[in-house]
Each structure stands twice: as C-alpha cells, then as structure tokens.
Amino acid sequence: MGVKIVERHGSSFKDKTYVWAIFSGMKTTFKKFTSNLSDTTSVPTSEYPETQPDDITDRYRGMHRLTHRDDDSVRCVACFMCATACPADCIFIEAEERDDGVDEKQPSRFDIDLLECIFCGYCVEACPCDAIRMDTGIFSIIARERKDFVVNKEQLLKNRGAFGQENSLA
C-alpha cells in the first residue's frame, strides 16, 4: 500500500490574501446573473400554474383511483386489506353483496380522506386484486372545505390512469 500525500492548498501568499478567490467567485456569480438576465428562458424555473410539470413518471404516487374489470365494473372486492395496511387510517370501506355473479362482494362505500392520507402507497401494495392504484398523475388536490377532501367511490372510479394501464391486471 503506497501512501498518497495530498497537497494542501491555501498556504501560499496569494491564497492567504483571499482577494483572487473573492474576485473569481464574484466573476462566477456575475456570469450566471448576466446570462440569466439576457435570456430568462434559460432559467430552469417553470412558471407553474401556466406551465404544468412534464416530468411526472409512472411511479409517481398521485391521487388514488379504483380500477375497473374488463366489463367496466368495480374491481374491488371489499377485502379491507388496504384499510388495514393504511398507517394514516384514511380509508373507509363498507361492503355489500354482489348480485351480478361476477364476484361475491363489492364496496358500497369507499371513501379516502385525502387530508389524512400520507401518500405512502401501502394500500396499493396491500391490494390483492390490483383494485386501488395511485397512477393518476394528479398531484394538486384542491377543495374549498374540509369535507370536500373526502373522495367517495364514484370519484375514485372516475379517475383514470395517466400511464396507459387502464383496467385491473389481476
């Protein structure tokens, strides 16, 4: 093993005066300033409400949705796995019997309190039927009142996947 001796900087007179370092630092920031001032489009900041983000990937955890079967009915079988896995206790499910012979159970009520939700994605992980997903790409959730942040089954079914996969894969 050879020993690598690292040269120490900052002990010469030129370094100790700091003046050169100060001027080179000021040169750097001034260059940045002038180049950004002469062409403000080169600034990476996007003007948000007018310019929507274009870098949301398919793994981004946005607002939830309930997926559909191939016959467009709800995929969820109301097994309560997501509500059990939820660390924020924000999923409220009531089950009912399903009469159309496709399956045995379905939720009569499926509410998510988006103010309680921490967007951890555990519900998506827990679901055995691929019935709940967070691939809507909706990152901005706005309402006027607290109660409007509790989204129900109909709203969740209305949300569509933003990245191609529409129906449940299970």
Place this chain on the structure above:
Amino acid sequence: MMHYFMIIFPIMLTIMFTLTTIPLLVWMERRVAALIQDRLGPNRCNIKGIRLGGIIQPIADMLKLLFKEEFYPKHIKHKFYYILAPSIVFASSFLSFMVIPYADDITLNGFTYHIQALPIELGVLWVFAFAGLGVYGIIIAGWASHNKYSILGALRASSQVVSYEIAMGLAIVSMLITYNSISLNDMVQFQGQLIFGFIPAWGILMQPLAGLIFIVTAFAETNRAPFDAAEGESEIVAGYHTEYSAMKFALFFMGEYIAMSAASALIVTIFFGGYQIPWLNTQTMHEHMQLVILLLMVAIPLMALGFISWMKFNNSSSPQHQKETKFATIFIAVFIIFLESLFFYLFASGMSSEGSSVFTMILQIASFSIKVMLMNFVFVWVRWTFPRFRYDQTQHLGWRILLPLSLLNIFITAIVVVVGGF
C-alpha cells in the same frame, strides 16, 4: 420661491434616496439573488396586469407589514426601549445620508446653494457619528428583547462595529490626507481633476488599498453579508430582531437597507468620484454644454431601444405579457420623445449660464444615483456570492489584517505627501 425651493430640494432628494429607494433595493436584492441562483424571483404581483418586473411585490410586502397586528411579547419589561430601538436604527441610518453632496454647488440669482441636505463642513465626522449611533439601536433591541438570542446578536453586532470602525476610520484618515479636507463636497470637487491629464482622480485609483479596506469595513458596519453573523439564523434565530414583528421589524429591515444605501453613497462619494461624471467636471460641462446635449440625444434613445428589445425578447411568453410589453413600450417611447424634444429645444435655443448650471446639476444627480445604484448592486452581488464569516474570523480579519494594513497605508500616504510635497 426659487430660493426656498433650492433649499428644500436637497432635503427632498435625501428622502428620495432613502425612503423611496427601499422598495427598489428590496426588489433588486430578490431579483438579483434569484437570477444568480438560477431562479426567477418575485414576478407575479401586479396592478391590473402591470408588473413592472416585480417592483409591485415590495409594495405589497410593505402593506402587509403595515396592517399586521402590533404584537408585544409578554416578557418585555421596558416597552419604551423596546420601541425606541428600531427607531434609533432607522433614524440614524436615515440621518447619515444628510451630508452627502448630490451635485456641485450651484449659483442662481447671486446665491450659492449647496446640494446637500445639511450643508455643513463636518462631512465625514457626521457620517461616522451616525453610523456609530446606529449600533446603539441594535444593543438596546438586544437588551430590551430579554432573550438570549437577541442579546447574543446584539453583542456580536456591537463588537463587530466597534472593531471595524477603527480600520474604517484609519482608511478614511489616509483619504483625508490625500484630499486635505473633511468636507465631502471638497473631496468630490477634488475628484473632478485628472491625473496626468487623462485618468480621473478618483479615490479608488489614488488609494486602492484604502478603498478596499473601506469597502470591506463598510460591509461589516452595515451588518451585511458576509459579515452578518449578528443575525446568523443558523445559530441565533434572527439575532437582535428575533422578538420584533410587524412595523417594528420593518423599521429594522428598512434601516438595514438605508444603511446599505448610505454606505454605498459614502463609498461613491469618497472613492468613486461622487457626482462627478468622468472627464466632465462642472467647469468642462459648462464649456461643452452643446456637445453633452448632443451626446445625450444619441445615447438615450439607443439605451431605450436596447431595453425595449430586451423586454420584447424576455416578456412575451403569454398574451398578457405581450400586452404589458406593448404598454411599457408605448410609455417609454412617449417619454423618450418628450426628452428628445426637450433636448432639441435646449440645443437649438442655446442655454443661458443659469440654465446650463441647472442642467449640469440634473446630470450630476443622475450620475450620482446611477453610481449609488451600481454600488448597491455590488452589495447585493457580494451577499449572494459569499458564505458568512465565522465570528472569530470576522474579528481576526478586522484586528489583525485590516487594522495594520490601514496604519501602513497612512504611513505611506503621509510619507508621499511630506516628501513629494503635494
């Protein structure tokens, strides 16, 4: 009428240079910081779609601070001192502006008027007195707040100001030897000369070392970055103004910006030729008035054209912005046409000697304001370039480097003056 106006005029200028430049400085600070850091800064605030590049934002901020609740923490025992402190900071930085000359002395109807709010010969001493008084406000604020962070901030600020005032004073002493006067107006008149017939005799060119020391100490005196350990938010929350809110905080805030502006004005006056336009002192300007007007007639529309094309390029991303750009273009065009016709009238009719001296005064005030704004830009630029000094490094720089250097500079200056016999 004219007589009284000429006496009140410099006081109005002082108010303009201090109070009305604050929103401008805040705006400049935020936009320059943003552009240096690859951001855009505040650009949304508008009045009917007119944004003026974001200048509306500081006005909105000021309104918010004005209408905020007047809150007094319960543990404050001496409310009088608690309220007095920000007033001292504000008033002292405001008053230190009073002796800055904005233009050369002007003679109208046989009277000679000084374009200084306080036409006294004390000059530098007045500025030092009030720069030193400003720190009392900070000490009182720290003590009256009855809070550990506040008192630490106040201690830091006061010891820093005390140690840097010495180096600052000594840097000034060498300038006093050079100019042979303590009156700021005499200093600026001196700087209207030329060395060897072609270099303007500006302080920074004659005494670069004193200039550097003075600028560094001015940064420390105004408690601005990189010497703002007094409000080092990583260690002591906000320093001496931790317990202040609403308009009392705003007074500290505005005092800081006025102090910055006053420091810039002092630096410009002593080292960058004050109101003098390089190679054009008052005498030369009087002799070549026609030429100066002709130059302005060419230069101002060119600058306006450059500005309009820059604005068209950068402010046309949406119909709203295009409309705003159009409005601003029309406004600038009308203003330029007005200026051009005024210049043409002056050029064609030829000016009386009094008209010529008034015009000279206006040009000198413009030159001074441009220089002060550039110096303020340097203050902002430095703040967003350098990290904060550690507190012991600040003291080390003040006592062990700047103080000996300024003493050395006095010796050299004195030897040159005595031996050279200037």
